[in-house]
Amino acid sequence: MRDxxxxxxxxxxxxxxxxxxxxxxxxxADRPDPYRIWLSEVMLQQTTVAAVKGYFARFTAAxxxxxxxAAAADANVMAAWAGLGYYARAxxxxxxxxxxxxxxxxxxxxTEAELRALPGIGPYTSAAIAAIAFDQPAVVVDGNVxxxxxxxxxxxxxxxxxxxxxxxxxxxxxxxxxxxxHAQAMMDLGxxxxxxxxxxxxxxxxxxxxxxxxxxxxxxxxRKAPKAARPERxxxxxxxxxxxxxxxxxxxxxxxxxxxxxxxxxxxSETPAPAxxxxxxxxxxxxxxxxxxxxxxxxxxxxxGAAGNPDRGTFGPLDPASLPTLFAKxxxxxx
DNA sequence: CAGGCGTGGTA
DNA sequence: TTACCAAGCCT
Numbered sequence: 001m002r003d004x005x006x007x008x009x010x011x012x013x014x015x016x017x018x019x020x021x022x023x024x025x026x027x028x029a030d031r032p033d034p035y036r037i038w039l040s041e042v043m044l045q046q047t048t049v050a051a052v053k054g055y056f057a058r059f060t061a062a063x064x065x066x067x068x069x070a071a072a073a074d075a076n077v078m079a080a081w082a083g084l085g086y087y088a089r090a091x092x093x094x095x096x097x098x099x100x101x102x103x104x105x106x107x108x109x110x111t112e113a114e115l116r117a118l119p120g121i122g123p124y125t126s127a128a129i130a131a132i133a134f135d136q137p138a139v140v141v142d143g144n145v146x147x148x149x150x151x152x153x154x155x156x157x158x159x160x161x162x163x164x165x166x167x168x169x170x171x172x173x174x175x176x177x178x179x180x181x182h183a184q185a186m187m188d189l190g191x192x193x194x195x196x197x198x199x200x201x202x203x204x205x206x207x208x209x210x211x212x213x214x215x216x217x218x219x220x221x222x223r224k225a226p227k228a229a230r231p232e233r234x235x236x237x238x239x240x241x242x243x244x245x246x247x248x249x250x251x252x253x254x255x256x257x258x259x260x261x262x263x264x265x266x267x268x269s270e271t272p273a274p275a276x277x278x279x280x281x282x283x284x285x286x287x288x289x290x291x292x293x294x295x296x297x298x299x300x301x302x303x304x305g306a307a308g309n310p311d312r313g314t315f316g317p318l319d320p321a322s323l324p325t326l327f328a329k330x331x332x333x334x335x
Numbered sequence: 336c337a338g339g340c341g342t343g344g345t346a
Numbered sequence: 347t348t349a350c351c352a353a354g355c356c357t
Contacts, residue, residue: 045352046351046352050344123352124353125354144353191352196351197346256341
């Protein structure tokens with residue numbers, strides 16, 4: 001391992017690696033469980049470690065290996081994912097588990113290309129699993145690595161145009177020895193030292209190698225194009241209750257909150273049309289505000305205890321924790 | 336390939 | 347309260 005930055009990073013990681021439930025300590029002779037690495041990596045896509053920990057514990061307790069997960073009912077997995085967001089991940093997780101269990105004898109492939117072909121596993125996750133679980137010198141580039149490399153090399157080109165340059169620098173740093181620890185070290189550094197705001201350059205093990213540090217520009221990197229403002233949408237959500245049973249429906253597999261159980265709603269737009277699931281006296285009980293990635297939503301919550309024949313959905317018992325957060329908020333207005 | 340796709344924490 | 351962000355993937 002010639003790259004002095006990689007050496008400094010490895011030495012820092014040996015002393016400061018975070019203790020995480022899916023992780024094997026640096027330098028350990030143990031190999032991590034590919035199933036747990038894969039599960040954690042999918043959960044961690046665009047999601048914080050703090051948010052993932054509880055979900056990871058519940059998933060691994062309920063489904064300790066890929067065969068168990070593959071055999072699970074779709075509804076149980078979607079309910080267990082509720083609240084974590086980006087629900088396509090849960091659908092792809094199950095699809096991936098069934099391919100690995102059904103066609104690969106329960107063993108994850110060990111090459112980046114084969115991993116990349118599985119549902120929900122893209123360029124980042126395939127490289128991360130290959131490096132961490134199988135000790136291959138894959139070039140792992142996530143948001144942390146983009147930030148660390150942008151600063152180390154003082155790359156002024158904004159993302160995403162700078163991605164090829166970042167990848168080349170990351171490849172030049174990637175060692176043949178302990179590539180899994182190297183990948184995790186880059187992410188730990190990005191998460192704890194080389195943070196987006198107020199990076200702790202004073203205690204950074206790579207400070208002497210950092211071009212942005214020398215120029216005083218670390219905080220302003222990586223540069224990114226400004227984001228468009230999120231539009232406002234409105235809608236109606238209908239909570240029909242019969243004793244302990246609530247009217248819910250399964251949302252379409254594709255699209256927003258796809259495949260999740262939900263209360264019936266109107267369309268979401270500037271001027272939504274009321275769309276009660278059956279004729280009744282619907283009483284307003286308040287509003288729910290919720291932010292999505294590309295728009296903000298205000299739902300008027302309506303409820304009834306009246307009998308009626310719904311044109312969609314079914315009445316049944318309901319655990320609000322199995323709903324996406326938006327609908328759990330609406331449910332909470334009535335309890 | 337730019338946009339769709341969640342949520343909760345933080346400044 | 348708003349704005350931005352956090353281990354991306356899919357189409």
